[in-house]
Amino acid sequence: MSEWNQDTDAMLSVEGLQVNYGDFIAVKDASLSVPYCEIVSVVGTNGAGKSTLFDCVAGVVKPRAGRVFFKGEDITALPAHEVVAKGLTLVPQGSRCFIRMTVEENLIMGSYTKKARKDRAATLKKTYELFPVLFEKRNDLSGSLSGGQRQMVAIGRALMNRPEMILFDEISLGLAPTVIKDIYARIKEINRDGVTAVLIEQDVKRSLRTSSRCNVMLKGKVVLTGSSRELTEEKIKAAYFGV
Amino acid sequence: MTQAIINGILLGGLYAIVGVGMSVIFGIVRLTNLAHGEFVILATYLSLAVTRSTGMNPLLSLVIVAPIMFGVGFLIQNTMVNRLLPRGQEAPLLVMFGLSIIIQNVLLQFFSADAQHLRHGNDTASLSFGSAVVPVMFLIDCIIGVIVIIALNFFMKKTYTGNAIRAVSDDNTAARIMGVNVSLIYGAAMGIAMVTAAVAGVLVGMTYNFYPTTGSQYLIISFGVVVIGGMGSIKGTLVAGLVFGLAQLLGAYFFGTSLQLLSGYIIILIMLAVRPQGLFAK
Numbered sequence: 392m393s394e395w396n397q398d399t400d401a402m403l404s405v406e407g408l409q410v411n412y413g414d415f416i417a418v419k420d421a422s423l424s425v426p427y428c429e430i431v432s433v434v435g436t437n438g439a440g441k442s443t444l445f446d447c448v449a450g451v452v453k454p455r456a457g458r459v460f461f462k463g464e465d466i467t468a469l470p471a472h473e474v475v476a477k478g479l480t481l482v483p484q485g486s487r488c489f490i491r492m493t494v495e496e497n498l499i500m501g502s503y504t505k506k507a508r509k510d511r512a513a514t515l516k517k518t519y520e521l522f523p524v525l526f527e528k529r530n531d532l533s534g535s536l537s538g539g540q541r542q543m544v545a546i547g548r549a550l551m552n553r554p555e556m557i558l559f560d561e562i563s564l565g566l567a568p569t570v571i572k573d574i575y576a577r578i579k580e581i582n583r584d585g586v587t588a589v590l591i592e593q594d595v596k597r598s599l600r601t602s603s604r605c606n607v608m609l610k611g612k613v614v615l616t617g618s619s620r621e622l623t624e625e626k627i628k629a630a631y632f633g634v
Numbered sequence: 635m636t637q638a639i640i641n642g643i644l645l646g647g648l649y650a651i652v653g654v655g656m657s658v659i660f661g662i663v664r665l666t667n668l669a670h671g672e673f674v675i676l677a678t679y680l681s682l683a684v685t686r687s688t689g690m691n692p693l694l695s696l697v698i699v700a701p702i703m704f705g706v707g708f709l710i711q712n713t714m715v716n717r718l719l720p721r722g723q724e725a726p727l728l729v730m731f732g733l734s735i736i737i738q739n740v741l742l743q744f745f746s747a748d749a750q751h752l753r754h755g756n757d758t759a760s761l762s763f764g765s766a767v768v769p770v771m772f773l774i775d776c777i778i779g780v781i782v783i784i785a786l787n788f789f790m791k792k793t794y795t796g797n798a799i800r801a802v803s804d805d806n807t808a809a810r811i812m813g814v815n816v817s818l819i820y821g822a823a824m825g826i827a828m829v830t831a832a833v834a835g836v837l838v839g840m841t842y843n844f845y846p847t848t849g850s851q852y853l854i855i856s857f858g859v860v861v862i863g864g865m866g867s868i869k870g871t872l873v874a875g876l877v878f879g880l881a882q883l884l885g886a887y888f889f890g891t892s893l894q895l896l897s898g899y900i901i902i903l904i905m906l907a908v909r910p911q912g913l914f915a916k
Binding site for chain 2: 449450451470471472475476480481483487488489490491492496499500501503504507508548552
């Protein structure tokens with residue numbers, strides 16, 4: 392870990408990852424590199440393997456082949472609960488709040504790791520400042536919230552872990568445009584506080600606007616990667632559909 | 635009538651503590667713990683062994699029995715059930731059934747088939763409330779049962795381990811992402827269920843006679859409490875215990891003692907027909 396240099400080395404580096412579900416190959420030889428403190432996006436059609444890639448990085452599913460390095464350390468074999476303790480947190484698709492627990496209990500679960508527990512009060516205050524609506528609803532069951540608010544709970548819960556990197560898996564899915572805009576503004580704010588962000592997004596325009604680097608996945612592979620300034624929407628769309 | 639109501643309520647506290655462990659495991663590990671009755675009676679016999687060799691009060695023996703039961707639960711969960719859970723519901727169900735038979739026979743081997751009783755100072759003492767005469771032991775059962783259940787509820791709401799147990803039962807994967815080691819939490823949940831079984835076992839042994847085969851009787855009570863209260867709801871088990879206890883004793887009052895058990899079961903059937911998810915299902 393001591394060899395990792397945040398200015399020259401990638402914070403997250405995925406090399407030749409393959410993930411199978413039974414006979415189905417969801418991710419095939421995927422590689423990805425995320426520099427420190429940037430926002431990196433991953434786009435691609437449904438079934439391109441984006442979520443599986445994230446789940447595998449977070450330790451939720453095990454890869455068949457390949458390596459995942461976080462801050463220079465090999466975390467490929469680590470189970471999910473140990474990955475999160477390293478400072479890498481996933482906001483899963485569909486928010487996956489603990490629906491029978493209150494908003495505040497959800498957030499408190501975010502500070503479950505030993506490292507996060509001692510800063511719980513301060514982080515909770517910060518999270519409520521970022522999402523004031525969560526403070527208003529702190530005693531409500533998260534299952535009673537709207538989709539956008541649940542997404543905020545999921546993001547807040549991830550922040551409670553005091554992560555150095557957050558993987559956002561399609562947080563805009565099924566949300567109204569104004570809510571999406573609001574949540575993306577928060578992500579930029581979180582990033583300004585020094586948290587590296589990787590996000591899966593279906594909307595190519597929004598992903599180019601938000602991220603500094605963009606990756607396109609097709610049939611389990613990362614087929615195009617580059618800085619968001621250089622990549623045009625046309626180039627991405629060509630890679631997106633594999634034409 | 636007053637007598638039946640008071641006894642029913644007090645009995646309800648005992649039924650609630652008997653059933654709460656089963657409800658916890660149902661709700662969190664999604665396992666039908668067919669050995670729960672035997673676990674209750676195992677604790678009763680452990681207490682018998684401790685009280686016989688040390689002469690201490692059965693309630694005090696919990697200081698030794700409860701940690702042992704926690705350890706047994708944690709071990710059973712981590713060495714057997716956790717390995718089988720990915721293969722579906724049948725395998726762990728059969729393991730628990732097998733364990734219940736093993737426990738029965740081990741108890742038979744060591745303690746014989748004779749009726750036993752956990753002796754204490756208040757075996758025959760009673761209190762009178764107006765026209766009603768209540769055995770002191772019933773009162774103790776109810777008070778301790780309710781206190782343990784309230785403490786359990788507090789634990790589930792206010793500690794990281796308790797919150798993790800609830801989180802795992804809501805969304806196993808999301809809990810893992812938050813840093814929860816699910817196997818350990820399942821082990822802790824089973825251990826906690828066993829501690830409630832230990833308390834239930836000691837109270838049962840102080841209140842009634844018991845045999846190595848008594849477990850199945852308490853398994854059925856536990857099922858009743860879980861069905862009426864709703865799986866995994868701690869508040870629900872408390873209310874369910876009261877409903878079940880009252881149903882039995884009021885049934886006995888109106889239709890005769892021979893129909894006491896039947897009237898309890900009829901309430902279960904009505905619940906299954908009208909509200910199969912239980913009173914407090916979430």
